[in-house]
Amino acid sequence: MAVLSRLFALALLAASPATAQTDPVHLELNALHPRDGACQMVFVAQNDSGADLERLVLEAVLFDPDGRVAALTLLDMQDLPAGRMRVRSFEIAGLACDQVSRLLINGVSACEPEGPGCAQPLALESRVPVEVLQ
Template identity: 40%
Template sequence: MRALQTLAICLFASVAGADEAPIGQHLDIELNAATQTDQGCQLSFLLINGHAQDIKSAVFETVLFDTAGAVKLLTLFDMGELPTSRPRVRQFILPQTQCAELGQVLFNGSKSCSAETLEATACMDGLTLHSRTNIKVLG
C-alpha cells in the first residue's frame, strides 16, 4: 500500500511539473485560437516568458497574410507585461477581417522589448512560435 501511495505522489508531481513553463533564454508564443466575431477576427495568443526575469513590455511588428500568401495587414501587437514562467493570454480583434481569410501570421520583429537587465533583443532571440489553428505562425 505504501509503495502505491509513493507511486501516486511521484506521478502527480511529474504531471504537475509538466504544466510549468520551462525557464530558458526564450519567449514562447502560441496562436491558440482564431474566433470570428461581429467586429472581426479575434486572435488569442498564449505567451510564456521563459527568461529568468519579467519582461515589462513587449510589442511586436506583425504581418498578416491571406490564404493566397499576400500581405493583408501590417500591425503592432502589444503583448504588455510578461512575468517570468507564467502563462499569459492576449487577444486582438482585427476589424473587418474574416478568420477564414488568414493564412499566416509573421512576427516580423520586436518594436520594443523592455526588461530591467535583459537585452533589447530578448523578445526575438530564441523566440519559439506555434499554432493550434489552421493559421501558420512564423518568425
Template identity: 30%
Template sequence: MTSTPQSPRAHALAALLCCALPFGASAAEGALKVELNKLEAHENACVTYLVFGNQTSTDFTSLQLELVLFDDQGFILQRLALEAAPIAAGKTSVKLFEVPKTGCEQLGRILINDVGACADTAGTRTDCLQRIEPTSRITTQLFK
C-alpha cells in the same frame, strides 16, 4: 613560440560553444514561447488568442510585436503592431488581440516580423526576437 595542434573534434567543440547561443545569452535564460491557439470571429473583426509561455527569468514590461498578416494565397493583408506585455517570468498567460476589418477565414499565416520594443525591469533588451519560439495549434501558421 610553437602552438600545439588541436584535433578537429576540439575545433568543432569550440565552434559549438562559441556559436550555439546568441552573444550574452545563456541556456538557463530560456525561451519566450508564443502559440497561436484560437481565432474567433467577431463582428467585422477576428480575435486572435495568443498563449505566451515565458520560460525566462525576465518580467517583460514591454513587448511590442510587429505582425504581418497573410491570406491563404500568400498575399499581405495588413501589418499590425501589438503590445503583449506585461508578461511575468516563468508564467503562462493568454492575450487576446483584435484584427479589425478582417475575417478569420482570411488569415493564412501570421509573421512575427520584428519586435518594436522590448524591456524588462532593468531596461531595454535586444534579444527578444531571438528568444521567441512561435507555434500554432490551428491551421493558421504563426512563424518568424
C-alpha cells in the same frame, strides 16, 4: 597534459552562467474567433527567459490564402512575468478569420527592459490552421 587543461577550461566556459543559453519567450496562436467584421486572435505567451518583461510589442503581418499581405498590426503583449503564462487577445478589424493563412512576426517594436527575454528569438507555435513564423 596541456590538452587536458584546455579541455577542462573549455568545459568551465561552457558551464559558466555568462555563456548559458536562456530559454525564449514562447508564443502560441491558440484560437481564432470571428467577430462582427473582425477576427479575434487569442495568444498564449510563456516567458521562460528567466527575466520579467515589463512590455513586449511585436510587429505582425497577416497573409491571406493567396499569400498577399492582408493586414499589418502591432501586438502589445503587455507585461510577461518570468515563468508565468499570460493570455492576450487582439481583434483585427476588417479581416475574416478564414482569410488568414499565415502570421509573420516581422520584428520587435518594443521590449523592456533590455535583457535575456528581449535577446532570444521567440519560440512560435499554432493550435489553429494558421502558420506562425518569424
